[in-house]
Amino acid sequence: MKNKNYPFYFTIAALALYSVFVVLPGFMGIAYSFTDWNSYSTEVNFVGLDNFRIIFSGAENYTDYILNTLFFSITTIVLKTLIGLGLALLLSSGVRRFAHLYRTIIYLPVVLPTIAVGLIFRSILNPRTGILNEFFRAVGLDSLAQGWLVNPDIAMLSIIGVDTWKGVGYIMVILLAGLQTIPQEYYEAAQIDGASSFDRLRFITLPLLMPAITVVTVLNLLYGLRVFDIVYVLTGGGPGYTTDVVFTAVFDEFSKGRYGVGTALSSVLFIFMTVISFFIVRRLTRNPVEA
Amino acid sequence: MKKLPFIVFGLVLLLVVGSIQAQTSVTLTYMASQDWVHDAEMELGAQFEQETGIHIDYQIIPSDQYFTLLQTRLNTGEATDIFGGQSGVTDLIVNYNVEVNAVDLTDQAWVEQMDPLVAAQATVNGRVYGLTLWNTLGTTWVVNYNKTIFQENNLSVPTTYAEFRSVCETLLGVGIIPLFEPVSSGWHHVLWFPELGPRYEEVTPGLAEALNANQTTFADDPTMLTVLEQLNELYTMGCFGDNVLADTYDMTTQALASGDYAMSVFNLTGPQSIAADYPDVDPDNFGYFVMPLADNQNLNVNPAGPTKFIYSGSEHIAEAQQYFDFLTRPESLQYLIDHDPTMPTLPFEGLTYNLLPSQQAFLESFAAENRGTVYQTAVTYVNPQWMDIGQDLTAMFIGDMEPLDVLMSIDERRAQMAQAASDPAWGE
Known part of the structure; x- marks a missing residue:
């Protein structure tokens, strides 16, 4: 902001577009969450906190959806970061031949449309005809053949598995870029001092990779809290309500014509995400010397 | 600038010719969800045009967008002359507000011939608002x-x-x-x-x-x-x-x-x-x-099904009623049954259904x-x-x-x- 090379009015057009198409609808959404806006009536009346009372009352399953969303977010953050880091380490120093080919293959799922991935995995994970269970049965491991997307105990884990498969390439690329900024001399010096591989990972790689890890955590968190498409296409929130997340519930409310409750639910998530993002961005922008 | 008077004259001429043409031929607009209007009905529409000179402009909308679009057009007073909707008393009142948006068809001759259970689902407060041409029995x-x-x-x-x-x-x-x-x-x-x-x-x-x-x-x-x-x-x-x-x-x-x-x-x-x-x-x-x-x-x-309504704000209510009369002639209804594989039955009297004998016997039991x-x-x-x-x-x-x-x-x-x-x- 201290850069005065360009006058302020250069930003006006961008700010105006951003305000009209992003900020204003955001605030309108919050305003509508205090109303009974619905598809059955042209009148919109102020109802105070009624919609929020419905969400947190526990009479409907909204608290379960919020917990499911948090579970999904935290689990995918951990899995994607750990697997992404492992792959990045492997491809930056472990694998020498065809490293670029492997990177491309691992990144490929990221560019596939979620709907296509979902439909493919629905077919792969079908308990009777899916190739995963067919494979287990063919090699005599019948007990491992599961109702991946229809067993309430494992359906959410299956979604997390598919989402991790799809998203890990993206995380790997960011971490790979982070790894390549670490000077080789540090490792050589540590090696001369007798540091083991694990010591080098713990005392050199991880501390210097922290900014990249923070970035992927924020990205994963924001993605996880907003998750909708992969859940919708794999299970539609089912079986029953076991894999419903906040945005499948918002979608459901809108399709039922209860726009007020739908906007209230997304407002809750908006506030939660804003607070979390505020703290993470503060952590990110903190002076590295202080950190 | 010398060309301006000619351009204005040309535009006026076009408008006059256009309005004269519009007066001589009527086009009925008809909005329906995908799968509600089949080829056989469009063929009947062509026969209707030959007979009366009234053209039907079918506006077929993808089913996932239909309801929203219809509601928007009804609320803004810009609905088509005929619009499709799902019958059922709740839907009629809550979704389409037919008492305001649709023409009362109670006195039309074909209402008597329509299956009473089916007609009841197109009725609000004793007034019939819709024509249901749907395979209500076969889809049981x-x-x-x-x-x-x-x-x-x-x-x-x-x-x-x-x-x-x-x-x-x-x-x-x-x-x-x-x-x-x-x-x-x-x-x-x-x-x-x-x-x-x-x-x-x-x-x-x-x-x-x-x-x-x-x-x-x-x-x-x-x-x-x-x-x-x-x-x-x-x-x-x-x-x-x-x-x-x-x-x-x-x-x-x-x-x-x-x-x-x-x-x-x-x-x-x-x-x-x-x-x-x-x-x-x-x-x-x-x-x-x-x-x-x-x-x-x-x-x-289930006597409810896709139903045709005439928009109360239409300028061609009489022509739309004429179209409904044409569709409900026994020969038109039989044509639909014989030429549309998805319509083996229609909820009207005196028709020969396209059912297997066992299905007919089952219904009659x-x-x-x-x-x-x-x-x-x-x-x-x-x-x-x-x-x-x-x-x-x-x-x-x-x-x-x-x-x-x-x-x-x-x-x-x-x-x-x-x-x-x-x-x-x-x-x-």
Whole structure:
């Protein structure tokens, strides 16, 4: 902001577009969450906190959806970061031949449309005809053949598995870029001092990779809290309500014509995400010397 | 600039010619959801144009966008001369507000010929607003069963739940999956519940009316609870097979044709669909019986279906009525039945249906007093929550909800919708 090379009015057009198409609808959404806006009536009346009372009352399953969303977010953050880091380490120093080919293959799922991935995995994970269970049965491991997307105990884990498969390439690329900024001399010096591989990972790689890890955590968190498409296409929130997340519930409310409750639910998530993002961005922008 | 007067003159001339042309030929605009208007009806539209000079401009909208678009156009006063909508008293009032948006057609000659059950669903406060040309009888959901499997296992058509359960046990004993139930599609397993409306009404006469007046609830009705408990028992017994939660509706013909499954809830004209997909299969190898939960022996008729309305703000109301008169001539209706494979029946008198003799005989075996309207049509605020009921039932199957919870959940959603719609029966 201290850069005065360009006058302020250069930003006006961008700010105006951003305000009209992003900020204003955001605030309108919050305003509508205090109303009974619905598809059955042209009148919109102020109802105070009624919609929020419905969400947190526990009479409907909204608290379960919020917990499911948090579970999904935290689990995918951990899995994607750990697997992404492992792959990045492997491809930056472990694998020498065809490293670029492997990177491309691992990144490929990221560019596939979620709907296509979902439909493919629905077919792969079908308990009777899916190739995963067919494979287990063919090699005599019948007990491992599961109702991946229809067993309430494992359906959410299956979604997390598919989402991790799809998203890990993206995380790997960011971490790979982070790894390549670490000077080789540090490792050589540590090696001369007798540091083991694990010591080098713990005392050199991880501390210097922290900014990249923070970035992927924020990205994963924001993605996880907003998750909708992969859940919708794999299970539609089912079986029953076991894999419903906040945005499948918002979608459901809108399709039922209860726009007020739908906007209230997304407002809750908006506030939660804003607070979390505020703290993470503060952590990110903190002076590295202080950190 | 010298050209300006000529340009203005040209434009004026165009407008005058255009308006003269518009006066001499009428074009009726007709907006409908995808799959509601078939080729045979468009062919009739062409014949109508030849006869009257009135052209029909069909505006076919993808089904997922149709309802929103129609509501927007109705609310902004820009609807087409004719618009399609799903009949059913709730939908007529809540979704289309026909008393304001549609022309009263009560005095039209064809109203007398329309099946009274079907006409009732296009009626609000004693006034008929819509013309329903839909295969309401052929789409009746009944249990289609494989006659060969039944004969080989000495099974007869069950008439009570106990007999039905025993049929399922016998089939399970010989390794045949009794019922194909595609729960993954989200809507099919719901059929077992509201389609039994005639039975609920038989046990508790006037129940639908009391529910609509908010004088009773689903949770208070013991027959409904019995139906859900029995459905849950069938699931728990394994009557739907191991793959039930992953099965989808598009697999139905395959499931029945393969002989892996003995029965499925399917349209009355389901065997024709099976034979179309698997030409080796004889459609007469399938028989029919009504869903026998709660000992039901009544035919479930859904008299609601895609219906044509004339927009009250149209400038061509008389021409649109003329089109409806043309469509409802006996020869036009018979043309639809003979040329549209999806319309083996139409809800009008004096027509020759395109049904198998066994299907015709099945329908005729139910006297008028043993036929009734399904509850998604007879009871308000049920149809709009169809998929939610589906999720509830799945939750019941996996043990997350009790049958009574499902009924309470339906009541809760009805109350929410009624309040949102400012239904006077629910008050404030």
